Amino acid sequence: MVRIFSFAAVAVLFASSAAAAATGRGKCGTTLTLPSELESKAAEVVKTHKLKIASMPSGSRAASRSVPVNWHVIDDGSKGKLTSAQIAEQLRVLNLSYSNASMPFTFTLAKTTRTTNSDWFYNAFGGTSQESAMKSALRSGGAGTLNLYSVDLSAQGLLGYATFPSSYSSAPSKDGVVFEYRSIPGGSLAPYNLGATLTHEVGHWVGLYHTFQGGCSGNGDFVSDTPAEASPASGCPKGRDTCSGGGLDPVNNFMDYSDDACMYAFSSGQATRAAALCNQYRASV
Known part of the structure; x- marks a missing residue:
């Protein structure tokens, strides 16, 4: 699953079928550096974003599963x-x-590894020899262990990519999430620096597709309570409705392509789907 970030134009790029091995988040940006006039406001923006997330109904966490995280810096x-x-x-x-x-x-941090390797840092995107070498050397744990790799993906125009639960059995060494290190909360990749990139990619890791999967027809993202969406959202277009009759586009959903500040929700249907797929493919979670 590839989360796409075009620094020149919005990339409307996503997996065309449920069996696709890659997905993406299309973005438009003009700079990799957080403008100096915004740096002083970054902490407050992150705080406000957290309040939005916290304001969503939490429901019951009685069946919560603890996922060990191995973070490879x-x-x-x-x-x-x-x-x-x-x-x-x-x-x-x-x-x-x-x-x-x-x-x-x-998600609980189990261990952190630190590796200095420029080739991996700049070239470990999906399908490359650098990705294979990096993951072969560093990945540890079973199907229920989340391995994270923070790198620089700007040359490839990516924010991140991840593997689906169903991919584990055929390629366990590839399992995990690779993402832009500058997308962390307070990072320099505004407006994608509130931490939603990792939330989005982990969503794929637990089995979720994009909210715009399949457009306005077919099974979409295979979740009944996320309204169909013809194309990825950009920015935070509240009130957008690209598929008539199904409700407003879920631009606040973590599995859309909205700006980080716009994203603060999952749906109950997504929670059900993620739990079912992890029960099937990540039994240790």
Whole structure:
């Protein structure tokens, strides 16, 4: 599953079938650096975003499953060296995001590895030899262990990519999430620096498709309570309705392509689907 981020134009790119091995989040941006005039406001934006997430109905967490997380920090010798505090904050946002709609998962850091490798840092995108080498060297745990790899994906125009639960049995060494290190809360990749990239990619890891999967016809994302959506959302277009008769587009859903500040919800149907797929393919979760 590939989350796409075009620095030149919005990329309307997504998997065309439920069996696809890649998915994406299309974005438009003009710079990789958070403008200096916004730096002082970054902490408040993150705080406001957390309040939006926390305001969503949480439902029952009685069946919550603890997911061990192995975070693999890749750097080039200077860039990419995330601190323990930054990792902890991203995981806090991830858990806050998965605390609504009865999402049955909590994520706990099991270990952190740190590797200086410029080739992996800049070139470990899906299907490359660098991705294979990185994951072969670092991945650990079983189907229920979430392996995260923070790298620089800007040259490929990506925010992140992940594997689906059903892919584990055929390619266990590839399992996990690779994502842009600057997308963490307070990172420099505004407006995608509130931590929603990881929430989105972990959504794929537990079995969720994009809300716009399949457009206005067919089974869509295979979740009945996420209204059909003809195309990915960009920015935060509240009131957008691209598929008549099914309700407004779910632009606040983590599985759309909206800006991070716009994303704060999962649906109960998504929680049910994720639990069922993890029961089937990630039995240890």
